[in-house]
Amino acid sequence: MTTLVLVEHDRGTLVPATFEALTFARALSDELHAVTIGSIADGLAPELEAYGVTIVHQAHHDLLADYGPDATAEALVSLLTALNPTVLVASGTDRGNEALARVAARLDSPFVANVVLENLDSSGDLWEFTRVRWGGSLHERASLRAAVKLITVALHSLDPTPTAQPGTATPMPFTPDIEPTAAVTVVRDRVERKAGQTLATAAVVVGGGRGVGSPEGFAPLIELAEALGGVVGCSRAVTNNGWRNHTDQVGQTGTRIGADVYFACGISGAIQHWVGASGAKCIIAINTDPAANMVTKADYAVIGDLHEIVPAITAEIQARRG
């Protein structure tokens, strides 16, 4: 069985989620091939060796000079036709999902997004496995029958692990057939956002929910976040009310955080919020309701009015720092 992994990169810089896809694919078979899109990614081969890749197919084409989802899909279809692997695996990122969905649409083949490795049965023609729904709040057992199985790996559902016996990855350049119409969806313009703390990567997130009550109510939360060098987050109730921008929203349709500490202030802890918050290593809930879901699932809680408690915490931090 040959497994093929789509290597995701941004203008030649490897996207780390690719290591999750490689780890997943290596568990399915040791005949592990990878494919890089565009000659700008040719230099990635050594990074892939560490994960057990033996052959790197390198797609070269004028239409692959910058990112384009249709051109990517066409390159993949070209390779699938020539190589005929059992499965094509990508990471469950925006680009991974769209690439495989576009391949599937071209082959009129199924595509399954966000699969996890545990309990995957690939012994027969009909595979059976678990995938995540509702952003991870619910698991689905699903079956898949297809000539080439197209699968993305649910993000952060496994630890990326390099192989114990790395070999060498042989580069195999190829020129795919790409329909000229694929040029329509090549990216036209791009702006790199300035580096800095993001909600996804901040070490401390101070989140506020409906209990904050107003846009002004966030002032003490901002002060606490600043005191700890963190950022402010919020629930959908807050964004829906226009109190904060959607870029601050934690959850299924917002951002998944990985903070060391998450303060959840006046947030009830609906499952769609929880799936965004649960990646935090330590959750401190502040809520008037001791039975709120956020409180019962948290590591620590303070019961009471956030408008009194949050400023008191900031004051205590400042006092201890002298």
Next chain:
Amino acid sequence: MCIKRVPAPGARIAVTADGQAVDTTNLGFTMSPHEECALEAALALAEAHAGSVTALTLGPPEAEEQLRYAASLGVRHVVLVLTDGSDCDPQRTAASLTHAVRELESEDGPFDLVLFGNESADSGGFQVGIRVARSLARPMITGAKGLSVADSIARVQREIDGVQEVYSLPLPAVVGVKEGINLPRYPTMKGRLASRKAVVATQNAVGEAGGQAMVGLVAPPEQASHLVVLGEGPSAAGAVADVLAERGLL
């Protein structure tokens, strides 16, 4: 604009005894926030360009509720593609929606834009809009956080890992929208009254079952509680600071 009726679970999500569906006893129904935002984008574009919006859903007869909600916001035509209510795989969903779009277009000419959510709230397959666009042979970009139309070109903006990308698609085109692109409007009283009179056109689902099938649903195990209550009110601030100090944050 394509919307999908889904349950609106709160603090937990329960599965029916046969493991085939979410237990919706005491639950309301809604659509994905991405779709609410796509609907808002559609309405705003229609207002700006003197156009109109049609909403399409594939689902059980009860999905009429989501169509009436769309009508209450100002959607002119609402179309229900009926299924038997069981889980419809992405290939069949896409085939049915494509068929429905073609039927509508054969009467009234092509839509300039067909809008989708980035992913459905419940099954989250990340593909229906992409498949429909391919069948209709129209350019498609998903994940839109910005969408404007001028001179028969749709300008789509999106964010991928700290990079903002811009695409430009000649109409007719297909766009998948992400929450955050706008702030969806609420229905007015007048809109709500009018929506009761909206005529729901119906069609039937078409197409064969695809290669992916749902076997069953399982709620993930609840993690055991390890909650430590630090106290009540502002007097607990010291205990919170201790936790922060333990973690090297002070």
